[in-house]
Amino acid sequence: MQRPEPEPRSFDRVLSSMCTEPHPDARAAAERFLATNPGDPATYDAVADLEARAVEGLATLADHPSPGDAAGYVTSGGTEANVQAVRSARNRHDGGRGASDGSGGGGRALNVVAPASAHFSFHKAAAVLGVELRTVPLDGDYRADTDAVAAAVDDATALVVGVAGSTEYGRVDPIGELAAIADEAGARFHVDAAWGGFVLPFTDHAWSFDDAPVDTLTIDPHKFGQAPVPAGGLLAREDAALDALAVDTPYLETRSQATLTGTRSGAGVAGAVAAMDALWPDGYREAAERAADNADWLAEGLADRGYDVVEPELPLVAADVPEPEFAALRDAGWKVSRTGAGELRVVCMPHVTRSALRAFLDDLDRIRR
Amino acid sequence: MQRPEPEPRSFDRVLSSMCTEPHPDARAAAERFLATNPGDPATYDAVADLEARAVEGLATLADHPSPGDAAGYVTSGGTEANVQAVRSARNRHDGGRGASDGSGGGGRALNVVAPASAHFSFHKAAAVLGVELRTVPLDGDYRADTDAVAAAVDDATALVVGVAGSTEYGRVDPIGELAAIADEAGARFHVDAAWGGFVLPFTDHAWSFDDAPVDTLTIDPHKFGQAPVPAGGLLAREDAALDALAVDTPYLETRSQATLTGTRSGAGVAGAVAAMDALWPDGYREAAERAADNADWLAEGLADRGYDVVEPELPLVAADVPEPEFAALRDAGWKVSRTGAGELRVVCMPHVTRSALRAFLDDLDRIRR
Known part of the structure; x- marks a missing residue:
C-alpha cells in the first residue's frame, strides 16, 4: 500500500538541532557505504579500515597523545559514547568489573559525579548501568561548580564528568580542575565534547587530552563535524578503557566487541572520514x-x-x-x-x-x- | 590529506552476513533521509511519522494484536533491541525499577534465562545491565531444551528468551512452551526474531504475538527485511514495556525518550518503510x-x-x-x-x-x- 512520500526535514528553519546538513563529500561517501556494517569487520573490511581513519582523525582533533593508534570507535552518537564512558569507568573501578549488581563489590552502588548541565544521556547511563548519578549545581555562569564537585566525590566515585560545550548554554567546564578532583578521588575523568569537539580546537578553552589527564572523551562527527547521522565518537587515552567493554563474539570472525550496539552504520563511518578529509582543519x-x-x-x-x-x-x-x-x-x-x-x-x-x-x-x- | 578511496564491500561473495543488499526503493529513501534524526521528533517530524509507519509494518508482520498503535521503535539493530528487552524486563520485575544496583530490591541480582543459542547481545545485555544470564543447554537439534529452561527459572527471573531463527543454525525454539514456562515463573517472555522475522511469516513455525503470550520481540528490517543498515526493530505487546525505559529529556521538545541511543538514523527508518512498502507481503x-x-x-x-x-x-x-x-x-x-x-x-x-x-x-x- 503506497502512501504519499513525506519530505525529509529541510534545514532552512531548523535552529534547535545539534545535527546539520552534511558536507557533500560526506553525503556521497555515506551513500556508497549504506550497506556496510563496521560491527562485522571481517566481512566489511573496507569500512573497518575507514573506521580506523575516523578514530585517528577524531584523536587528532582531540590532541590524543598517539592519534595513530588511539583507542576509540564511531558510535551511534553522543549518547552511546557517554553511556560507554560510564560503563567503562564502572567496570574499571575497584571491584566494579564483574560485580553483576553494578556495585563496587561491597554491595554499595558506584556513583558518577556530573554537573547539572550534563546531557540527559548521563541520566540514561545511570538508569541502564545501575550506578548513582550525582548531579551538582553550576556556578553563576552555567559551569560546573568545582567546590560542589569536590564535595560530591567519594571513594565510590567511578567517574567525574566535565562538559565542553553544554547542550543548553554552550558552556565549557573548568576541565583542568575537574580532572584534578577526579584524580584525587581515584575516579576516571570523562569530557563530553559531543557538540563542542569540532569547534573547540579553534578556541582557547582547555578541553582535550593534551589540556588535562582526560581518560575518555565524546566527540561527534555528526554534529559540528558535518558528517551524516549516525556518527558519534568515543575516544580513550588508554586501550584498557575499551578493553573493559569487550564482550566475546562467538560466531563473528573477530574476537570481541567493545561497542554498545552490534550492527553499526557504515554510512556514518564513511561520512565522518570524508567530512574530516574535506574540512580539517x-x-x-x-x-x-x-x-x-x-x-x-x-x-x-x-x-x-x-x-x-x-x-x-x-x-x-x-x-x-x-x-x-x-x-x-x-x-x-x-x-x-x-x-x-x-x-x-x-x-x-x-x-x-x-x-x-x-x-x-x-x-x-x-x-x- | 587525501588517501585512495576504498571500495565498499560488494555482496558477491558475502556468505557470512545477516545484512544484505538493500532494496532499491529502500536505498533511495535512506539517501533522502540521511540528515534526519528520529531521536528528535519535534524537529524531524517527517521521519517521526515514518517511524510510526515502520513500527506498524513490523507489528503487522509479527501479528501484533493492534499493529496500528503497537509499542516499539526502530533500533540500531538486534543488539539494541535485545538489550532493551532485557532492560525493560529488569525494570518491570518486582522491585527491579529504581533499584539502582540492578537487583530485585532485595540485594539479589535478577536473572535472564536463555538458550545457549541466544545471540551474544544477551551476554552484552547482562554485562551492561547488571543481571545474571543463565544460558541453558540445547536439545539434540539445537533448540532450547524446555526442561532445562524450566529448571533454570526462579522468582528472580525477569525474562525468558526464545530464539526464532538462531544465529548459528537458524533454529526456532519451542516458543509456546517457553512462554508458558515464563508465565509460570512470573517472568516476561522475549522472542529474538532479529534475523528470522521477515521469513517466519511464510513458514508454519510458532513465533509471533499471535502464537504465544510474547511480551517483546526483536525483528530487524536491515536483515531479511532488505532495509539499509542501521534498522533494527523492537516491538512490545503493551505500552508499559516501553514506558519502563523512559528517561526524561529536558531540552528536547518531547517529554521522554525510551531508546537506548539518542540520535538515531533517519536513513534506517525511511529505508525500512520503503522496503516494507515495496516487498510486503x-x-x-x-x-x-x-x-x-x-x-x-x-x-x-x-x-x-x-x-x-x-x-x-x-x-x-x-x-x-x-x-x-x-x-x-x-x-x-x-x-x-x-x-x-x-x-x-x-x-x-x-x-x-x-x-x-x-x-x-x-x-x-x-x-x-
Missing part, C-alpha cells in the same frame, strides 16, 4: 568562526530587542523569550527549543546562515507588533 | 522461498561431497568443513564464518544467488582436488 575553522559570528550577531539582536540573553561562549544563544512569542515562532515554522528554565535556545550550526537568522528576527519583530 | 514471500531453496540446494551439495551438514530449517546452512578448506575459501575471497563448534556457516540472504553458491561449490571442489 581550515574548513572547520571557517565554520567555527562563522558560527561564532552568527551567535554574537543573534545575541546582540535579541538583546537590542530587550530580551535577557545568555552571552554565547560557543555558538549557542539562549534568551528569555516569553512563551506566546516562542509558540508563534514555532507556528511560523521555526524549529526552536527551550532550555529547562524555559529560555529560547538557538544552536548556530553550519546550516544556520546569517540570512536565516535575519528572517528569524524579522518574524519575531512581526510577532511582537 | 509478496516480495518477502518470494525472497524467503528463494532463500529456502538455495539453502536446501547448498546443503545437498555439501552433503553430496561428504560433509556433515546441519539440515537447514530457516535459510542457513552449517557444515563440518575442515579448517584448511575453510581458510582456502576465505583466501579465494569468500566471506564465510564459523559456528562456535567450528562448522562453516553460510547465511542464504537475498543477495546470495544460486550462481554464487554454484561458484562457491566450484571453488570448494578446486580446493579439494
Whole structure:
C-alpha cells in the first residue's frame, strides 16, 4: 500500500538541532557505504579500515597523545559514547568489573559525579548501568561548580564528568580542575565534547587530552563535524578503557566487541572520514568562526530587542523569550527549543546562515507588533 | 590529506552476513533521509511519522494484536533491541525499577534465562545491565531444551528468551512452551526474531504475538527485511514495556525518550518503510522461498561431497568443513564464518544467488582436488 512520500526535514528553519546538513563529500561517501556494517569487520573490511581513519582523525582533533593508534570507535552518537564512558569507568573501578549488581563489590552502588548541565544521556547511563548519578549545581555562569564537585566525590566515585560545550548554554567546564578532583578521588575523568569537539580546537578553552589527564572523551562527527547521522565518537587515552567493554563474539570472525550496539552504520563511518578529509582543519575553522559570528550577531539582536540573553561562549544563544512569542515562532515554522528554565535556545550550526537568522528576527519583530 | 578511496564491500561473495543488499526503493529513501534524526521528533517530524509507519509494518508482520498503535521503535539493530528487552524486563520485575544496583530490591541480582543459542547481545545485555544470564543447554537439534529452561527459572527471573531463527543454525525454539514456562515463573517472555522475522511469516513455525503470550520481540528490517543498515526493530505487546525505559529529556521538545541511543538514523527508518512498502507481503514471500531453496540446494551439495551438514530449517546452512578448506575459501575471497563448534556457516540472504553458491561449490571442489 503506497502512501504519499513525506519530505525529509529541510534545514532552512531548523535552529534547535545539534545535527546539520552534511558536507557533500560526506553525503556521497555515506551513500556508497549504506550497506556496510563496521560491527562485522571481517566481512566489511573496507569500512573497518575507514573506521580506523575516523578514530585517528577524531584523536587528532582531540590532541590524543598517539592519534595513530588511539583507542576509540564511531558510535551511534553522543549518547552511546557517554553511556560507554560510564560503563567503562564502572567496570574499571575497584571491584566494579564483574560485580553483576553494578556495585563496587561491597554491595554499595558506584556513583558518577556530573554537573547539572550534563546531557540527559548521563541520566540514561545511570538508569541502564545501575550506578548513582550525582548531579551538582553550576556556578553563576552555567559551569560546573568545582567546590560542589569536590564535595560530591567519594571513594565510590567511578567517574567525574566535565562538559565542553553544554547542550543548553554552550558552556565549557573548568576541565583542568575537574580532572584534578577526579584524580584525587581515584575516579576516571570523562569530557563530553559531543557538540563542542569540532569547534573547540579553534578556541582557547582547555578541553582535550593534551589540556588535562582526560581518560575518555565524546566527540561527534555528526554534529559540528558535518558528517551524516549516525556518527558519534568515543575516544580513550588508554586501550584498557575499551578493553573493559569487550564482550566475546562467538560466531563473528573477530574476537570481541567493545561497542554498545552490534550492527553499526557504515554510512556514518564513511561520512565522518570524508567530512574530516574535506574540512580539517581550515574548513572547520571557517565554520567555527562563522558560527561564532552568527551567535554574537543573534545575541546582540535579541538583546537590542530587550530580551535577557545568555552571552554565547560557543555558538549557542539562549534568551528569555516569553512563551506566546516562542509558540508563534514555532507556528511560523521555526524549529526552536527551550532550555529547562524555559529560555529560547538557538544552536548556530553550519546550516544556520546569517540570512536565516535575519528572517528569524524579522518574524519575531512581526510577532511582537 | 587525501588517501585512495576504498571500495565498499560488494555482496558477491558475502556468505557470512545477516545484512544484505538493500532494496532499491529502500536505498533511495535512506539517501533522502540521511540528515534526519528520529531521536528528535519535534524537529524531524517527517521521519517521526515514518517511524510510526515502520513500527506498524513490523507489528503487522509479527501479528501484533493492534499493529496500528503497537509499542516499539526502530533500533540500531538486534543488539539494541535485545538489550532493551532485557532492560525493560529488569525494570518491570518486582522491585527491579529504581533499584539502582540492578537487583530485585532485595540485594539479589535478577536473572535472564536463555538458550545457549541466544545471540551474544544477551551476554552484552547482562554485562551492561547488571543481571545474571543463565544460558541453558540445547536439545539434540539445537533448540532450547524446555526442561532445562524450566529448571533454570526462579522468582528472580525477569525474562525468558526464545530464539526464532538462531544465529548459528537458524533454529526456532519451542516458543509456546517457553512462554508458558515464563508465565509460570512470573517472568516476561522475549522472542529474538532479529534475523528470522521477515521469513517466519511464510513458514508454519510458532513465533509471533499471535502464537504465544510474547511480551517483546526483536525483528530487524536491515536483515531479511532488505532495509539499509542501521534498522533494527523492537516491538512490545503493551505500552508499559516501553514506558519502563523512559528517561526524561529536558531540552528536547518531547517529554521522554525510551531508546537506548539518542540520535538515531533517519536513513534506517525511511529505508525500512520503503522496503516494507515495496516487498510486503509478496516480495518477502518470494525472497524467503528463494532463500529456502538455495539453502536446501547448498546443503545437498555439501552433503553430496561428504560433509556433515546441519539440515537447514530457516535459510542457513552449517557444515563440518575442515579448517584448511575453510581458510582456502576465505583466501579465494569468500566471506564465510564459523559456528562456535567450528562448522562453516553460510547465511542464504537475498543477495546470495544460486550462481554464487554454484561458484562457491566450484571453488570448494578446486580446493579439494
